Amino acid sequence: MKAMRAIRAQALTVMRAGALAAAALLPWAATPATAQEWRGWNIHAADYPNGQGLDRFGQLVMQRTNNRIRMRTYHSAQLGQQDEAIQQMRLGSIDFGNFNLSPFNNLAPSTNVVTLPFLFRNVAHLHAAIDGATGEEIAKDLEAIGIIALAWYDGGARSVYATRPIRTPADMRGLKIRVQTSDLWIDLMRALNANPTPLPFGEVFTSLQSGVIDAAENNFPSYESTRHFEVARFYSTTEHSNVPEVLAVSRQRWQRLNEQERTILRDAARESAALQRQLWAERERVSRQRVEAAGVTVIEIADRTPWSSLMEPVYAKYAATPRLAGMVQAIRALP
Known part of the structure; x- marks a missing residue:
């Protein structure tokens, strides 16, 4: 009997170890108690191209994290006007949002460049700049003031x-x-x-x-x-x-994420930007x-x-x- 009990105890130990190892391979195997609730800001209505882009961003993040990161966008400036929301994001009380870059001109020097008048020949020229080296420079300046740029939306001429x-x-x-x-x-x-x-x-x-x-x-x-x-x-x-617009998250939130979570947010943001740009062109017409x-x-x-x-x-x-x-x-x- 003692031998049987020892065998059973050993078997249970092996099973528990296997379960823990399996859980370690599932980064989103978190209990509801560990879920993060994120608040997002948007100045436009929910059915506006920017609102639809932000909602798609939130949906993709929630799906790909198995609802561990739960995102809710407050549309129509429910959380304050743009200048107020920018300050809230820098303080960490707003987690993500979509902002025009012009209000950052006095905070992030490189944003002045894309605000300069008559700079871009057309939308394709704008995309080539902001999706490339220009966007990288602006992202550096935004990170320095507490905002992580993930993707770029169209703001229209x-x-x-x-x-x-x-x-x-x-x-x-x-x-x-x-x-x-x-x-x-x-x-x-x-x-x-x-x-x-x-x-x-x-x-x-x-x-x-x-x-x-x-x-x-x-x-x-x-x-x-x-x-x-x-x-x-x-x-x-x-x-x-x-002037392009930025889809960004608070640096305070970003610093608490692991690399896999960051990759999910970046990919979701870029997919949402592709949708927003398509919807924007149609909405302009x-x-x-x-x-x-x-x-x-x-x-x-x-x-x-x-x-x-x-x-x-x-x-x-x-x-x-x-x-x-x-x-x-x-x-x-x-x-």
Whole structure:
């Protein structure tokens, strides 16, 4: 009997050891108590291309971690406006989000380069830059301030829309125009002799309606989805800027992940970016059709040379260092 008990005890020991070894090979064999709850920020509605991209990102991460990392995106700026959300991410109270790069201009120097006016020839040129060396440089600067860049979304070509027609740079003189909180954007509009007015995005409609500002600038989907076209009926295709957006996670969260988890997040982010870009191109087309059908006057700016020729002081100020000037040169040299 003693011999039998010894055999059984030895067998149980072997089985337990085997189970532990098997569990070690399954990185997601975690109990519900160890699951991580991640909060994500998005300024747009859930059905916007960016919202759909973020939701796909969260779904893929949850699937591939067997729900160990559970992601919930709070759309429509539920967690605050963009500047507030950036600070929350740096502090670690927001875990992931999708941000325009312009609000980072005063925090991460290389983001100034992709914000420079009239830099990108077209969307393909933008993708070649941001998916390559330019994106790597920006990611370094963002990591230094507590934000890990995973992938790049399209932000669309931004143009001026106003309560009166804008056809030439001369029409910008004295115009009170909303800009993002960025010194570069302020100087850009000053170079056009306009009066830049930094305002939160959520205040643009009422400010246009009340006359606090005369104009704003953004892409067709933002212009249409926010119904800014109802109070600013003239859209001029200046396409002065085509700033990419970043899908990022908090560095505090990132530092607590292992390499396999990081790979899952990177892959999911890139797949979500491919979806967002596809949806964005379609949304731009549909949004333009919608505002034109609503009676908006779209003024085509065929020759942007009179506009771009005024931007030399902006480049001199914001691409003055050898590093940033080199980035501009490298982007312009891309095929």
